[in-house]
Amino acid sequence: MICVVLICCFARKKSSSRTKHNMKRLFSDASGINIPIYTYKEIEKATNGFSEKQRLGTGAFGTVYAGKLHTNSWVAIKRIKHRDTDCIEQVVNEIKLISSVSHPNLVRLLGCSMENGEQILVYEFMPNGTLCQHLQRERGDGLPWPVRLTIATETAQAIAHLHSAIDPPIYHRDIKSSNILLDYNFKSKVADFGLSRLGKTETSHISTAPQGTPGYLDPQYHQNFHLSDKSDVYSFGVVLIEIITALKVIDFSRPPNEANLASIATDRISKGRLDEIIDPFLNPSSNDPWTLSSIHNVAELAFRCLAFHRDMRPTMMEVAMELEQIKLSRWELGEEINCEGASLEASPCSSSSNLSEQPLSKGINKNGGVQNRNGLFML
CATH class of the missing domain: 1.10.510.10 (Transferase(Phosphotransferase) domain 1)
Known part of the structure; x- marks a missing residue:
């Protein structure tokens, strides 16, 4: 019985490793653009198992969660819904296209995860909401x-x-x-x-x-x-x-x-x-x-x-x-355009939404937690 469990665990680990290797190959083969590829476990850990407390909002393309990855800085993690699992290479090429677009006024794609049939995108976090x-x-x-x-x-x-x-x-x-x-x-x-x-x-x-x-x-x-x-x-x-x-x-x-x-x-x-x-x-x-x-x-x-x-x-x-x-x-x-007079809520604790179409009264607190009307939830 123990042997069977060990064999299953080994097979699962090998399969996960093979999936990540294949993903890296697809990304590198297409046009040489590389973005970090995270495992599903890394994403799951960053979002506390896609915790409702870390959910920032839900929109047409999926649900967004606050999370911290290896850099220990906040990111926005979007879990795509209505995923196309029939043509993974086409999906990878589309993600590569998005990651290759660079402009100071476009939200940057920082990484992705495509294990377990998921399509998860990692974006830079925008603290002042929408x-x-x-x-x-x-x-x-x-x-x-x-x-x-x-x-x-x-x-x-x-x-x-x-x-x-x-x-x-x-x-x-x-x-x-x-x-x-x-x-x-x-x-x-x-x-x-x-x-x-x-x-x-x-x-x-x-x-x-x-x-x-x-x-x-x-x-x-x-x-x-x-x-x-x-x-x-x-x-x-x-x-x-x-x-x-x-x-x-x-x-x-x-x-x-x-x-x-x-x-x-x-x-x-x-x-x-x-x-x-x-x-x-x-x-x-x-x-x-x-x-x-x-x-x-x-x-x-x-x-x-x-x-x-x-x-x-x-x-x-x-x-x-x-x-x-x-x-x-x-x-x-003779006048100058500036942000004087704006309600500058620049701290992450004031952010109530990110990359979402249905903002909630939640945000990231500098002390390391997700905040809503009921107080601070530590991550």
Whole structure:
């Protein structure tokens, strides 16, 4: 009996070792890009067995957990759902593509694990949560306009990079304010790019059902399921309106014809009534002509992004360049854009979400634990 147990344990260990070896071979053979490959046990240990106490949130692509690996620094561990287990080499190549993309405003992939039929991605941890949380006052008291404009500009540059500097281009498919994460200095980084390629999807950019989040979906994509770079442009236009208004993208507590934020915005902008929906926190009526002028300029840009016909929308490169010009126009007035006035919750203990679409009131505490409303849970 003891011999049988020992043989089983040896076989399991050998199988695990062979799996890890094969994974390393697949990663090294494809294009020479190497990222750390963790065992399932290492991931399980880092998350305390995928403990609910360490869960940061759950979204369209999977569940995210806080964890510490060998570096003893916090990372975000995403456990992908709807995994494609039929073609492991294709999945590895997709992960390699994501890991090869480098831009200061894209969340970095730090490693992965693909044992036991799992697809687990390890990302850098972003301590200041999501743009959505700050706009909805779930974190802090609000962001001043210069900070919002900088976040918008950085985000546009990141998406433009995915569209223009990558071959083949990467279409995000799920641009939204909860996928825009903020670091210690409120520098923005786009999350979840490339993840739509990891599931059981077609090899082309034609999908059999709309992908994305209600309120952000390109209306043409919703009709014909054809994906293009202009689908991301539309979604980003909605984010720009969020930044200006701090209103929810879909809110059924509003009148039926105003439940959709994009509909409200296009109506008000076309009628010259934008001021009615500007976030009062921005105080646009104050003696600051640049703030009001730049808000209107961003709104006009968003209006073009929200055009029904995608041919009428600008490219993300054009959007990024225009936002940069709007941001730089403040220097003409002798002013400097900075984060003064933002609710700087830079410590990890204030973070309530990371890489997730449904943020929770949880975060990482500097003393080494996950925190929620009930107190501190040591890891």
